[in-house]
Amino acid sequence: MSDTQSDGGDCTEHRTAVTEAEVEALVRGICFKTGPPRTLGVELEWLVHSLELPQLPVSPERLEAAYTALRAVPLGSALTVEPGGQLELSSPPAASLMECVDTVSADLDTVRSVLAKDGLGLAGIGHDPWHTPRRFLHEPRYDAMETCLDRTGPAGRHMMCTTASVQVCVDAGHEEPGPLGHARRWWLAHQLGAVLVAAFANSPLRGGRPTGWQSTRQLTWTEIGAGRAGAPPLDGEPRTAWARHVLDSPVMCVRRENGPWEVPDGLTFREWTRSRSPRPPTRADLDYHLTTLFPPVRPRGHLELRMIDAQPGEDGWLVPLAVTAALFDDPEAAERAYRTVKPLAERALNRPAPHNPLWVDAARFGLADPELREAADTCFAVALEALPRLGATARVTDAVAAFRDRHVARGRCPADDLLDRLTATDPPRSGPAGGARTAYGRKDIRT
Template structure:
């Protein structure tokens, strides 16, 4: 969940305005960029407990990194994020530490950006006794052990989430992901990219699975993070079937987004809890308790950040289906999707591979992939076999860019060749050398 942006006070009165906002993200190919976001799960080295904001914890980490030339983002008196040169650092509800990278031209720049951020984190976190793990779910902490970061929107979500699903608070507090933001050329290109990436998002869940442990024991899932998202809030998550319907485009997604229940309205530096109310009603009639406040484009831009589909449309496409992982896996995520959808031939091949899948099959795969990873099936094929084809397409797409970026696919190719995901290796060590000590997962996955 990113830090809040700048509000646009222009009144919004129709879905068409939101559609035009989405469409304004269209760019010529020469301006397409790569933006990578990755979260890390913090732990105190002394006892592997999750660090709070206070007591030489996450707040002190932010202050230390801020001293390296970052500008603070505040929520009241608390620093809850940092920004510099198009990049930002933000906090997830349980203190997961996130870098939202700036838009860069190639994956080599992503590597440098990631290395610089991790170096800063190490330098500041070390004296605080903190470490950070690239893993999809905290392997030992109970939900009630988790701290809450002092960010206003999280108190609203904390109240509302349990009304919509059983695992929403786990999503907030105990999960971590790696995501990539990619551009589109026009509406038709957006539609094709969104269809390809939504269909293949469960495959990414399988390839990047790194979260098999819960509260010190095997959970029965390879990507517990992926499973948690299936019981968070059906109003705003998953693979929306409308994307695959004839005539889908910016306006259809805008209509969908307007019917996703709201969380909050921001005014005068304060977030007002309107969770569950309709943005469409807000747009047309206003909201009870907020009489006289009209909906603006800034409000709807904030609202779009609370749509949690497996791929989210904003002024770009945000791939959201993967567990966090090792530094190599943090680079493999953008490599996979750049290879698939930034080259015309690769995008057409990926679309041809998935075009025959029904929405029902995609939903079934999304439910199965967190548990079985590459042993899941879709359209009568093992996901491991599909992954071979997908990686070959992605490799071809990266080679066509001529930048040597295909090297970043290596960890995914190793996973498919061996059949062993990050989660499988963690389970193997848990049952073997670790002798059931789940805290060893922190050391194994430390970034």
């Protein structure tokens, strides 16, 4: 969840009220910037734990001291902090896969070095296996978000405070049809997205115990509801579908310069433009509204693929980045990926992601699902053929090949490794944090 956003500044354009028609035109114009795919980016979220006792919560004071130290060091990527204290690195747009890899790798080395001085480390897990949601950031935005999301149950607090992901950003694509056309890439992102959920599922635990889902993080997003975390239908033109979705999605909050922000119940942006109450919406309100929608694929000029769990190991994040880049930006690989996942669309039953059977099965079963395993096996083979054409080094191709051999070829995902460690020990017993002590020892979690 990378949603730190300015309030639109003092620009008169941003403070001028907008009509329904103006909103539709603005969304169509700003959310799909089409052209030849040239850039790539990645946003990495990490849970931050004590290296010595990862099952114990890190105090807010300790986190703040560590983050203050991090802000003093130069990084090529943007560093932000999520509501629960998760750390996020967002790469600048890169002209190639290896430029992106090199920038983020150097930044991660720096971040790990600074954190280690305070006995802290980064954990690549999609959902915190121990801790209940606890908010680190107390700001009007997150106060309003919590109030809004609490109306649909506890999933919102888990999403805000205990989840982490790898978000891959690819260009929207050409206006012209074909494997690199924006309509094809929009469709591919939603169908291939289920394969990425299954292959990289890495969050089977909550409260130290299995949830029955390989990606509890994806389950959490599903539970938030379609209005906030769902995709639009895929049977129409992407710009039109997304603009309609933006207008018909509920407003999270009406911001105030002074005092708590108002959190309306059920007010859509379309209704706000028509009623102009409690005050007329502005361009800045629209910009902000776009950051409060959390679909699995979010168009922000480029396409932000948000469905991948955070990955274990120092280089685990390389694999989803490389595979996604290959399947989107190499024309031959994109066409083969499209043909591979097209039969899976029948299982979606024409229902938007992630609230359809295909995505639910991907999150629940991972690659134990035979069709998803077959699709993942083909997609990884295609990606490995394409990566040298994208200039990938042996470090990247070896990481992808190792993941394929360890997981995809065996119908497994990283969540299976976590569950193996859990079942290899005695049943959970009470731990010092009042939760469950699991097989996640100091060595295992330090990723």
